[in-house]
Amino acid sequence: MTTPSSDVLMSFEDAIATFDPVMGLEVHVELNTLTKMFCGCPTEFGAAPNTQVCPVCLGLPGALPVVNQKAVESAIRIGLALGCSIAPWSRFARKNYFYPDMPKDFQTSQYDEPIAFNGALDIVVETDDGPQSITLGIERAHMEEDTGKISHLGGATGRIHGADYSLIDYNRAGVPLIEIVTKPIEVEPALAPAVARAYVTELRELIVALGVSDAHMHQGSMRVDANLSLKPRGRAEFGTRTETKNVNSIRSVERAVRFEIQRQAVVLSSGGTIVQETRHFHENDGSTTSGRVKEEAEDYRYFPEPDLTPVAPDEAWVESLRATLPESPLLRRARIREEWGLSEHEMQSLINAGALDLVEQTVALGADPADARKWWTGEIARISNERGLDVAVLPITPADVHRIIVLTSDGALNDKLARQVIEGVLAGEGGPDEVVASRGLAVVSDDGALLEAIDAALAAQPDVADKIRDGKVQAAGAIVGAVMKATAGKADAARVRELILRRVSGA
Numbered sequence: 001m002t003t004p005s006s007d008v009l010m011s012f013e014d015a016i017a018t019f020d021p022v023m024g025l026e027v028h029v030e031l032n033t034l035t036k037m038f039c040g041c042p043t044e045f046g047a048a049p050n051t052q053v054c055p056v057c058l059g060l061p062g063a064l065p066v067v068n069q070k071a072v073e074s075a076i077r078i079g080l081a082l083g084c085s086i087a088p089w090s091r092f093a094r095k096n097y098f099y100p101d102m103p104k105d106f107q108t109s110q111y112d113e114p115i116a117f118n119g120a121l122d123i124v125v126e127t128d129d130g131p132q133s134i135t136l137g138i139e140r141a142h143m144e145e146d147t148g149k150i151s152h153l154g155g156a157t158g159r160i161h162g163a164d165y166s167l168i169d170y171n172r173a174g175v176p177l178i179e180i181v182t183k184p185i186e187v188e189p190a191l192a193p194a195v196a197r198a199y200v201t202e203l204r205e206l207i208v209a210l211g212v213s214d215a216h217m218h219q220g221s222m223r224v225d226a227n228l229s230l231k232p233r234g235r236a237e238f239g240t241r242t243e244t245k246n247v248n249s250i251r252s253v254e255r256a257v258r259f260e261i262q263r264q265a266v267v268l269s270s271g272g273t274i275v276q277e278t279r280h281f282h283e284n285d286g287s288t289t290s291g292r293v294k295e296e297a298e299d300y301r302y303f304p305e306p307d308l309t310p311v312a313p314d315e316a317w318v319e320s321l322r323a324t325l326p327e328s329p330l331l332r333r334a335r336i337r338e339e340w341g342l343s344e345h346e347m348q349s350l351i352n353a354g355a356l357d358l359v360e361q362t363v364a365l366g367a368d369p370a371d372a373r374k375w376w377t378g379e380i381a382r383i384s385n386e387r388g389l390d391v392a393v394l395p396i397t398p399a400d401v402h403r404i405i406v407l408t409s410d411g412a413l414n415d416k417l418a419r420q421v422i423e424g425v426l427a428g429e430g431g432p433d434e435v436v437a438s439r440g441l442a443v444v445s446d447d448g449a450l451l452e453a454i455d456a457a458l459a460a461q462p463d464v465a466d467k468i469r470d471g472k473v474q475a476a477g478a479i480v481g482a483v484m485k486a487t488a489g490k491a492d493a494a495r496v497r498e499l500i501l502r503r504v505s506g507a
């Protein structure tokens with residue numbers, strides 16, 4: 001590992017007492033099209049290196065690119081969902097640079113003519129005074145292509161310095177990307193890190209709802225660069241920004257912003273200057289270290305791509321795409337919260353458990369929202385935590401949970417047995433009914449068998465029996481417990497209590 005920065009930091013509170021942070025977030029989203037941006041090569045992840053390449057994405061002389069229509073469609077839908085205007089006519093540009101990750105020696109991107117521009121996204125951040133809604137400006141969303149992947153090997157750090165050799169995989173070169181860039185974000189200084197996090201969270205949900213990318217940050221199909229500068233309180237003009245690259249989790253975005261605020265504050269208050277540079281984020285301690293001095297746009301010698309025709313989506317097509325937009329995640333959450341009568345807090349824990357979709361699907365099958373929530377955020381979430389997996393990837397479906405809820409409300413299962421059924425389903429023993437049958441988990445509903453166990457328990461604890469007879473009905477709990485134990489938890493506790501009281505009163 002590279003040694004993380006030994007920068008002196010100012011406390012976050014001191015930093016924001018003197019400076020106002022300005023942020024800019026650039027998010028790259030890898031589209032889930034079947035083929036690449038400008039050729040027919042497959043985009044499937046994980047293939048053997050350099051098996052998904054052709055003359056176009058290898059940049060061989062004479063090869064001619066063609067724009068992927070599906071990628072343009074996804075770009076327009078993202079733009080529309082972000083409230084952007086869609087350019088009736090836009091061009092690709094060549095972004096020239098000399099680095100082996102792009103065999104053409106340029107990346108085909110959009111520069112001054114993005115397909116979507118001037119939009120907004122509403123986010124909600126938690127503050128001390130409760131949730132606060134903030135609208136962030138979107139500068140543009142443009143199309144480009146991903147680069148190849150370079151691995152530096154033989155060294156200790158995986159970075160180029162100290163490596164013996166490097167390998168390049170061009171399978172990723174040419175995979176369609178959409179880059180979404182915010183306008184400069186100026187919010188209440190104390191909220192800046194949380195706003196960065198909330199923005200990326202909201203954008204990710206929107207992308208997933210649109211179905212244009214799986215937007216997995218840990219797999220790199222969504223990547224965030226965080227720009228940050230500080231200016232002395234009250235000054236209008238922006239300071240020099242740094243750009244922390246490829247921050248690959250939502251939590252890291254918040255940490256990177258916070259760290260840069262604290263680091264830049266020290267530099268500026270001691271009379272230093274901030275260099276415009278890219279920085280690397282370090283997951284282990286949340287620090288950033290200097291990368292390379294940032295190129296200016298002119299260093300890239302952008303010019304319009306002569307091999308591609310301009311993208312000129314006709315209005316009718318754009319409008320037909322507008323009709324395919326999903327309900328915005330923000331509105332959807334508000335609607336669900338209202339329909340299910342949840343508090344902010346209950347809704348938040350549902351979202352944090354990653355169970356909103358699953359609960360919604362379970363409810364759609366006919367389950368009561370409270371029951372569906374109880375199992376997904378209770379026992380199932382507990383097991384997912386234990387295994388370090390998302391609830392969504394556990395091998396239990398909304399249909400399974402719905403069935404368990406039906407069995408429970410019919411009295412065929414109690415909660416304890418239901419937990420065992422969940423365990424069995426997750427262990428691959430089949431659906432709920434199969435697990436009930438194979439593990440013999442049905443509730444003992446035969447009153448005769450229950451009364452036998454009750455009589456035995458009353459005989460064993462005559463003092464308790466007396467108390468109940470004297471009207472201390474709470475004492476029945478001890479007998480219920482004994483009966484549950486005798487039936488290995490397979491009794492319906494409410495029914496047992498009823499029978500005990502009847503028995504004691506001589507009925």
Ligand code: ADP
Nearest residue numbers: 022023024025182183184227228229238239241
């Ligand atoms: P680059 O190509 O250099 O990455 P972009 O325009 O793609 O530049 O993105 C820059 C991002 O930083 C945008 O989100 C922009 O709003 C933001 N930004 C611009 N100037 C500043 C600044 N001085 N401080 C913080 N953020 C800034």
Ligand code: MG
Nearest residue numbers: 026179181225
């Ligand atoms: Mg950029």
Ligand code: ZN
Nearest residue numbers: 039041054057
């Ligand atoms: Zn290709």
